[in-house]
Amino acid sequence: MSVGGVRWFKARLQGRHGAVPWLPYITYANLLKKENVISSTGSWMLHVTPYAVLGSNIFLALVLPLVSVGGSLTALSNFIVVAAVLLLSSTFLVMGAFDAGSAFGGLGGSRAITLAALFEPTIILTFIALVLATGSSTLDGVISGQVMVGGLLIQAPYLVLSWFALMLTALAETARYPVDEPGTQLELTMMHEATVFDYSGPYLAMLEYASALKLTVFVLLLANLILPWPILVATSSGLTVFSVILATLLKLLVVMFVIALLESSIARVRLYRIQEFLTSAFFMALGGVSLALLSRLI
Amino acid sequence: MSLKEFLGNVLGLHIQADRSDLVFASVPREKFADIIDELVNVRGLTTQLSMSLDVSGLVGVGLALAHLYATDDRTSAGSYGVHALLHDDTSQTWFLLSTRLQPEDLSYPSVTRRVMAAHWFERFIQDMFGIEAVGHPDPRRLVHHENVPEGHFPLRKDFMWNAKMETADIAYPMPFVIGEGVVEIPLGPVYGGISEPAHFRLNVAGERMIALESKFFFTHKGVEKLLEGKNLPEALTLVEHICGDSAASHALAFAQAIENLAACKVSIRAQSLRSLVNELERVTMHISDLATIGGLGAGYTLLSSQGFRLKEQVVRLSDELLGNRFWRGLIVPGGVSRDFQANEFQKISIVMGEIIDEMLDVVSLAIQSDGLRDRLENIGILSKEAGLAYGAVGIAARASGIDRDVRRDHPYAAYGRFLPTVPIKVTGDVYARFMLRVDELKDSQRLIQELCKNPGEGAHLMPCEPKDGRDLGAVENGRGEILHLVYLKSGRIERYVIRDPSFCNWPLLGEIAPGNIVSDFPLCSQSLGLSCAGTDL
Numbered sequence: 001m002s003v004g005g006v007r008w009f010k011a012r013l014q015g016r017h018g019a020v021p022w023l024p025y026i027t028y029a030n031l032l033k034k035e036n037v038i039s040s041t042g043s044w045m046l047h048v049t050p051y052a053v054l055g056s057n058i059f060l061a062l063v064l065p066l067v068s069v070g071g072s073l074t075a076l077s078n079f080i081v082v083a084a085v086l087l088l089s090s091t092f093l094v095m096g097a098f099d100a101g102s103a104f105g106g107l108g109g110s111r112a113i114t115l116a117a118l119f120e121p122t123i124i125l126t127f128i129a130l131v132l133a134t135g136s137s138t139l140d141g142v143i144s145g146q147v148m149v150g151g152l153l154i155q156a157p158y159l160v161l162s163w164f165a166l167m168l169t170a171l172a173e174t175a176r177y178p179v180d181e182p183g184t185q186l187e188l189t190m191m192h193e194a195t196v197f198d199y200s201g202p203y204l205a206m207l208e209y210a211s212a213l214k215l216t217v218f219v220l221l222l223a224n225l226i227l228p229w230p231i232l233v234a235t236s237s238g239l240t241v242f243s244v245i246l247a248t249l250l251k252l253l254v255v256m257f258v259i260a261l262l263e264s265s266i267a268r269v270r271l272y273r274i275q276e277f278l279t280s281a282f283f284m285a286l287g288g289v290s291l292a293l294l295s296r297l298i
Numbered sequence: 299m300s301l302k303e304f305l306g307n308v309l310g311l312h313i314q315a316d317r318s319d320l321v322f323a324s325v326p327r328e329k330f331a332d333i334i335d336e337l338v339n340v341r342g343l344t345t346q347l348s349m350s351l352d353v354s355g356l357v358g359v360g361l362a363l364a365h366l367y368a369t370d371d372r373t374s375a376g377s378y379g380v381h382a383l384l385h386d387d388t389s390q391t392w393f394l395l396s397t398r399l400q401p402e403d404l405s406y407p408s409v410t411r412r413v414m415a416a417h418w419f420e421r422f423i424q425d426m427f428g429i430e431a432v433g434h435p436d437p438r439r440l441v442h443h444e445n446v447p448e449g450h451f452p453l454r455k456d457f458m459w460n461a462k463m464e465t466a467d468i469a470y471p472m473p474f475v476i477g478e479g480v481v482e483i484p485l486g487p488v489y490g491g492i493s494e495p496a497h498f499r500l501n502v503a504g505e506r507m508i509a510l511e512s513k514f515f516f517t518h519k520g521v522e523k524l525l526e527g528k529n530l531p532e533a534l535t536l537v538e539h540i541c542g543d544s545a546a547s548h549a550l551a552f553a554q555a556i557e558n559l560a561a562c563k564v565s566i567r568a569q570s571l572r573s574l575v576n577e578l579e580r581v582t583m584h585i586s587d588l589a590t591i592g593g594l595g596a597g598y599t600l601l602s603s604q605g606f607r608l609k610e611q612v613v614r615l616s617d618e619l620l621g622n623r624f625w626r627g628l629i630v631p632g633g634v635s636r637d638f639q640a641n642e643f644q645k646i647s648i649v650m651g652e653i654i655d656e657m658l659d660v661v662s663l664a665i666q667s668d669g670l671r672d673r674l675e676n677i678g679i680l681s682k683e684a685g686l687a688y689g690a691v692g693i694a695a696r697a698s699g700i701d702r703d704v705r706r707d708h709p710y711a712a713y714g715r716f717l718p719t720v721p722i723k724v725t726g727d728v729y730a731r732f733m734l735r736v737d738e739l740k741d742s743q744r745l746i747q748e749l750c751k752n753p754g755e756g757a758h759l760m761p762c763e764p765k766d767g768r769d770l771g772a773v774e775n776g777r778g779e780i781l782h783l784v785y786l787k788s789g790r791i792e793r794y795v796i797r798d799p800s801f802c803n804w805p806l807l808g809e810i811a812p813g814n815i816v817s818d819f820p821l822c823s824q825s826l827g828l829s830c831a832g833t834d835l
Binding site for chain 1: 482483597599600667669670673816818
């Protein structure tokens with residue numbers, strides 16, 4: 001949904017008609033009908049990767065406070081666990097890419113792991129800042145805490161830095177502009193696309209769905225950090241459920257539009273400048289943590 | 299001192315003039331490479347002379363080698379011919395230097411040792427005629443891949459065009475780099491997008507390309523062979539289909555060669571229409587290239603979605619005027635196949651004016667983006683020296699400070715009356731090639747307006763009876779200079795030589811790409827804007 005939506009907004013912004021936003025679902029359905037073609041040089045890693053990647057992203061979607069807070073799995077949304085699961089999914093993706101021994105898989109894999117090494121610390125730092133500011137070690141607690149007190153950014157304005165850092169890393173993590181180019185057909189410039197080069201059929205559908213899921217997860221997480229309400233609490237009534245779903249869709253739409261606007265108005269950065277982009281994200285995150293620590297001392 | 303005097307008095311050649319701007323000389327094969335070397339590289343003889351004789355306009359200040367080709371004249375002369383075509387831009391003259399080889403000993407001292415621009419030409423001749431250039435630094439096969447057996451030379455007269463060959467397995471070595479962390483990435487010939495078949499091997503250390511090897515001619519169709527024995531209308535059809543985006547320029551080069559040969563007159567109006575179509579084709583090509591470089595290569599998507607929309611409008615204009623989307627079918631020997639009415643000129647002028655304005659708006663918006671400029675600047679640099687050495691033509695040459703444009707240097711069609719301005723860039727990077735196209739687009743807009751306003755009078759088509767002999771047609775299109783050499787014998791084609799700009803410019807990729815990072819490779823190749831159809835003749 002999120003991927004198709006961004007594509008549709010992007011087409012509209014560029015003056016094209018654009019494919020229907022639910023096209024990715026049709027693609028997944030088509031891919032599921034096809035057979036898996038597995039490289040003859042691949043090992044079991046190729047078979048494990050799609051399950052591991054999809055599994056970790058489903059896990060994230062379940063435990064993170066996206067639509068509801070205070071569910072039974074929330075204890076798992078400890079910030080270290082979340083960061084580790086993110087890294088687990090990218091590690092599997094990269095190992096799967098290297099496994100078949102094709103040149104593009106290797107190229108994409110080496111790029112992806114280099115990037116992961118650059119943005120993982122930023123994600124952890126961002127989470128630390130959130131944890132320091134709210135005193136809760138789970139992301140669920142971070143969000144549900146602010147539902148009560150009325151907005152995290154109002155309560156702790158210095159977290160704007162952390163929020164921006166998280167947004168920049170989210171763009172890198174979900175392989176969007178300006179780091180990666182999701183629509184490209186040029187093999188040499190690919191990053192995420194090159195890591196799934198050797199998959200086909202249902203496995204490809206799983207990997208594509210996993211990456212779309214990741215985009216949705218990050219979009220909602222970012223939106224909830226700014227604007228947590230309305231969000232489902234364990235005791236909500238039927239009417240609130242409806243309004244929460246509506247609000248969630250609205251949040252998705254707004255962020256999809258912002259991403260599409262971004263992707264239509266800038267060129268992709270040169271590969272060797274990505275680290276500048278991610279370094280600025282890192283320093284923003286560092287600033288967020290320092291200020292959080294400082295505010296606790298005072 | 300004119301080129302003719304220089305060749306005659308200084309080099310002691312016996313000069314014959316086919317036309318005022320095409321001179322011809324024949325030399326023994328031992329002297330062939332030496333004379334080309336003298337003319338292109340300005341060796342001692344010329345320098346001494348220019349010092350002792352105080353003459354202005356002395357030629358020999360570096361003629362450019364435009365083409366090197368062979369002919370199989372065993373039936374008429376009992377020998378093979380190897381011919382070098384050089385052009386002298388200062389005196390607007392073409393010089394054809396020939397040498398004859400006896401069938402028993404098909405070899406001559408290689409030109410490439412001294413004039414690097416000949417490197418692919420000599421390998422082409424070696425594959426097609428079995429003529430050996432002794433001392434060629436890279437005598438590998440070029441057109442023939444592994445599957446062509448030894449001893450088959452398709453352009454010899456005794457090779458039937460429909461001959462079936464056994465499938466062989468002969469080595470086609472492609473050098474590569476070995477070292478710690480050096481990886482070879484194969485690319486193509488089958489691509490994910492709609493792309494012509496070319497095979498590249500990128501040797502990379504990390505993200506940095508350190509060497510590039512390429513292999514072309516996957517779709518070699520044998521156009522030069524197929525043209526032999528055809529009459530002129532048949533030949534025109536084939537020539538128009540050499541390369542989809544330069545149909546009009548190839549047809550124009552063909553028509554010029556035939557007209558030059560038979561000294562046919564073409565009316566002013568027909569000349570204007572030819573220039574007009576030449577410019578319209580250039581605009582089509584430039585819009586498409588700008589959209590490809592900025593949109594697909596650098597990922598500035600607005601440029602590709604708008605650029606391809608505008609290109610579509612141009613090809614629809616072609617469809618409306620000519621009944622096809624390729625500016626095909628207008629140019630014929632003796633003039634043009636149909637005249638345009640006043641309202642059609644007006645329509646072209648208005649529609650093209652709007653399209654180009656809109657494209658320039660999009661481009662100026664795009665280059666204000668720092669991100670885009672950062673992607674285009676300082677990558678894929680072609681130095682002027684390298685450009686001259688490789689014999690670069692067209693956009694690639696002009697973006698590196700090589701001031702050469704057939705429209706101005708050897709005026710044809712209406713370019714004598716409507717002078718094109720030839721923009722030059724000196725940085726030689728992808729950005730220079732991008733901006734050069736923008737500048738040429740502006741100039742084409744002006745030329746189209748002027749040509750539509752004042753197309754001149756005259757019959758659009760005049761009779762043109764073919765005459766036997768040999769002549770040359772040269773056209774500059776959006777990619778570079780197109781040369782056609784036609785040999786006619788009793789009204790049919792004896793030998794047809796096509797030199798597409800892509801053939802000269804593909805080797806440049808091996809010069810500009812190494813040193814850049816892998817993800818900038820598409821930008822390097824797109825900025826040259828080359829076609830495989832033109833190369834894989």
